[in-house]
Amino acid sequence: MKNILVLLFLVSNLAFANDIVWSKTGHRVVGEVAEQYLSRKAKRAIENLLDGKSLAAVANFGDEIKADRAYSKFSAWHYVNIPFGKTYAEIEPNASGDLIQGVNKCLSIIKDEHSSRSDKVFYLKLLIHLIGDLHQPMHVGRLEDKGGNDIQLQWFGEGTNLHRLWDSNMINDNGMSFTELASEVPDLSKQQVNYLQSGTLLDWVEESHLLANKIYDSVEVGEKLGYRYSYDWWDTVDSQLQKGGIRLAKVLNEVFQ
Secondary structure, eight states: OHHHHHHHHHHHHHHHHHTTSOOHHHHHHHHHHHHTTOOHHHHHHHHHHTTTOOHHHHTTHHHHGGGSGGGGGGGGGGOOOOOTTOOGGGSOOOTTOOHHHHHHHHHHHHHOTTSOHHHHHHHHHHHHHHHHHHTSGGGGOOGGGTTTTTOEEEETTEEEEHHHIIIIIHHHHHOOOHHHHHHHSOOOOHHHHHHHHOSOHHHHHHHHHHHHHHHHTTOOTTOEEOHHHHHHHHHHHHHHHHHHHHHHHHHHHHHTO
16 A cells, blocks of 8 residues: 555656656757857857757756756746736745746856856756746746646647646647757747847746736636647747747857857
């Protein structure tokens, strides 16, 4: 009986963990897109720290370390809950940390000339992941429903929830690899790229927060969703992945300027 309870505990925690991240494919798309916008200096510095690995190759590091309880203190860094009608500046920051605090901590350690190489590598890989999370709108959702995790839905006849729908259902059902998805994003002019890279971290958070509120309004609890929903919202998924990559490149270019 004890073994069964332990197994159920592990399964339930695994299920929850899978509900709080972009899919592996989504994070790799963000990394792949970012590679296209890195400066030469940033690219050299990153290749040195990552021993030649690409951004896409390490983009899921932030989720992979969840298997080790030693890294449980980083769990709260993957999201930030902001009530409707509020901005991040108007709320009391989570004492356990949040997405904003996590990104800023990563940046401070990577920039610190006294940081060890191993620390810089660790926080660089975590930063790459967190910038991706920031652009999954449900990571900036509401506390009362755990960023949409408690909003139960049907996706092609299978049970899901609003968070998982945006994390993985639509991306995985698209059926394309991360390289294919990255190559399919719209071509942008230099002016368009500059526009997307403008603003601050808090501006980008507020943008995701406003989008999250629209997504909440896009469904009803228990609703049966499928092709129509994907048709209506796929361009938004595509856009968020592309924005995540373009903005990740900006952040990295500034870190390694």
